[in-house]
Amino acid sequence: MDNKIFIGGFGGVGSRLLPQIFEKFGLYVGKELSGDDRYGRGLTYDFGSSHFVKLFNIGFHQKDYTLLFEYLNKELKDYNNFAIKHGHFMFIMDEIKKEYSEAKNIYIMRNPIDAALKLEYKPHHYYGGLPANDLDAKIQYYIDESIKACNNADLVIKYEDLCNDLESEIIKLTKFMGLDSYPLESIIPIISSSNIGVGKDLYNKFDLSKLGY
Numbered sequence: 001m002d003n004k005i006f007i008g009g010f011g012g013v014g015s016r017l018l019p020q021i022f023e024k025f026g027l028y029v030g031k032e033l034s035g036d037d038r039y040g041r042g043l044t045y046d047f048g049s050s051h052f053v054k055l056f057n058i059g060f061h062q063k064d065y066t067l068l069f070e071y072l073n074k075e076l077k078d079y080n081n082f083a084i085k086h087g088h089f090m091f092i093m094d095e096i097k098k099e100y101s102e103a104k105n106i107y108i109m110r111n112p113i114d115a116a117l118k119l120e121y122k123p124h125h126y127y128g129g130l131p132a133n134d135l136d137a138k139i140q141y142y143i144d145e146s147i148k149a150c151n152n153a154d155l156v157i158k159y160e161d162l163c164n165d166l167e168s169e170i171i172k173l174t175k176f177m178g179l180d181s182y183p184l185e186s187i188i189p190i191i192s193s194s195n196i197g198v199g200k201d202l203y204n205k206f207d208l209s210k211l212g213y
Contacts, residue, residue: 005082069099112139112146139202143211
């Protein structure tokens with residue numbers, strides 16, 4: 001069974017773990033098109049890296065992602081089985097489905113409050129038109145966009161679940177791909193972030209019930 005999988009999620013949510021797992025299943029993940037993490041944590045696994053972002057931004061402002069999909073089609077033309085990741089895919093799941101009838105969208109989510117506290121990421125400013133330094137607005141943006149992504153995605157994976165029960169999540173991914181079993185090497189080593197729960201003092205301030213937190 002062919003799998004055309006697109007993985008999206010906010011920055012800093014552990015999204016690179018999914019292409020690492022899918023790579024163990026033998027799917028193409030576009031690793032050679034990925035840049036290095038600026039914090040020295042290895043490859044980002046962001047498909048197309050900064051070039052992708054450039055084309056995405058053009059599409060976002062013009063409300064036309066033709067150039068982005070031309071790039072994706074060019075790079076993916078030789079692959080029937082792939083699982084590619086870029087955080088920005090979370091914003092264009094409907095467009096992906098229109099371009100690729102067999103596409104499967106995955107949203108990888110981390111508690112939006114914890115994720116929003118990573119101040120180096122500013123999608124709320126670039127794509128939400130919110131002040132860059134308004135933390136409450138950023139958190140609410142993360143919550144609202146996460147709800148939209150969860151509703152549009154074919155599968156939602158939580159970073160916390162990957163850390164706490166990796167095998168169950170891999171079984172979930174196996175079924176998602178239409179397979180009966182998974183390779184043992186897909187049980188990759190995961191070191192849980194020390195920042196899990198970093199926003200706990202703010203949890204009662206925002207409604208996370210629609211996201212299962």
